[in-house]
Amino acid sequence: NAGVTQTPKFRILKIGQSMTLQCTQDMNHNYMYWYRQDPGMGLKLIYYSVGAGITDKGEVPNGYNVSRSTTEDFPLRLELAAPSQTSVYFCASSLTGGSYEQYFGPGTRLTVT
Amino acid sequence: GQQVMQIPQYQHVQEGEDFTTYCNSSTTLSNIQWYKQRPGGHPVFLIQLVKSGEVKKQKRLTFQFGEAKKNSSLHITATQTTDVGTYFCAGTNTGNQFYFGTGTSLTVIP
Numbered sequence: 257n258a259g260v261t262q263t264p265k266f267r268i269l270k271i272g273q274s275m276t277l278q279c280t281q282d283m284n285h286n287y288m289y290w291y292r293q294d295p296g297m298g299l300k301l302i303y304y305s306v307g308a309g310i311t312d313k314g315e316v317p318n319g320y321n322v323s324r325s326t327t328e329d330f331p332l333r334l335e336l337a338a339p340s341q342t343s344v345y346f347c348a349s350s351l352t353g354g355s356y357e358q359y360f361g362p363g364t365r366l367t368v369t
Numbered sequence: 370g371q372q373v374m375q376i377p378q379y380q381h382v383q384e385g386e387d388f389t390t391y392c393n394s395s396t397t398l399s400n401i402q403w404y405k406q407r408p409g410g411h412p413v414f415l416i417q418l419v420k421s422g423e424v425k426k427q428k429r430l431t432f433q434f435g436e437a438k439k440n441s442s443l444h445i446t447a448t449q450t451t452d453v454g455t456y457f458c459a460g461t462n463t464g465n466q467f468y469f470g471t472g473t474s475l476t477v478i479p
Contacts, residue, residue, distance in 0.1 A: 291469075298375070298457055298469035299412070306465065346411055349457060353464035357402065357414035 257282050260361035262347050268367045269337040277332040277364050279347030287350045288330040289314075289358065290322065292343040299346065306353065307331055335366045371396050373460050375470030383478050388445040390473035392458035399462050401434060401441045406472070407454045415443075415456075448477050 263278045276313050281288065291299040299312030305324040319341060321333040330349075334341060344365050348358040372395040382388050392401065399421045404412035416425055418434035418441060425432045431444045441458055455474045459467040 287465075289467075296471075296474075297376075298373075298471045299459075301466055303423050304465060312465070315468070348412075351375070355400065355417070355419075357417065357463070358404075358412075358459075358467070360411040360413070 259283065260347055260349055260359050262345075262361035262364050264364060266360065266365045268369065269334075270361075271337060271339065273337050274333070274335050275337070275366075277329045277345055277347075279332070279361060279364075280328050280352060281347075281349040281359070283349060283359065284327060285349035285351050285359070287353055287356075288291070288324065288329070288334045289350075290320070290350040291348065291365070292316065292341075292362075293363075294343050302332065302345075315338060320328045328368045334366075339368050342366060348367065371460075371462070373458060373470045374457060376475055377473055378471065379474045381476045381478060382448050384450060387448050388448050388475055389454070390443050390456050390458075390475075391462045392441040392443075392460070392470050394439045394460050394468075396462055397438050398460040399438075399464065401438075401458055401460045402467065403432060403441075403443055404457045404459060404469075405454050406456075406457065412457060420430050432443070445475075448475070450477050452478055453477050 290302040295364040302307045304309045336345040350356040405416040423434040429446045455472040458470040
């Protein structure tokens with residue numbers, strides 16, 4: 257199993273550009289999450305999904321969109337990138353909700369200039 | 370909204386010394402998880418605590434969940450250089466959303 261994979265690893269965006277961060281898991285997990293981690297800070301939940309076709313907002317959803325058309329994939333869309341979205345983005349998955357550990361992908365380091 | 374605070378933010382110890390990080394939530398949690406993140410890496414699950422007053426051990430690591438289920442601690446005995454990294458607690462009261470603490474960055478001086 258590859259676990260949770262994320263692409264790209266690094267990206268530089270100009271202000272106002274858009275992009276999609278890809279996340280795929282091959283563990284047949286129901287729950288998937290997107291977090292952002294700012295330097296020296298903990299992880300903040302952006303969006304999560306409890307299954308295909310179901311998504312919900314986390315703590316910091318503004319400026320982002322998600323979709324979950326399959327169990328495996330959970331892409332994160334940034335529209336009109338802003339410098340405040342400069343961060344490391346982690347995708348994670350778990351079998352179900354709070355009783356199960358989260359498996360994290362390697363992260364995408366995004367810089368918006 | 371729910372807040373999870375973690376102290377200290379940084380800790381430097383000599384190899385062989387003990388280390389403790391504390392996690393405090395503004396609300397009662399249903400369970401709490403601990404993760405370790407090596408520099409440049411991603412968080413890796415260490416353990417989950419569910420019961421009030423629960424204590425779990427993993428070799429030199431001891432995890433506690435407070436009686437009121439609002440605080441938790443991680444204690445490492447006789448630190449080694451392999452313990453270097455940032456330790457995060459993550460609590461939930463809904464089962465869907467986890468709130469991560471700000472983390473404690475551990476440096477071990479050989």
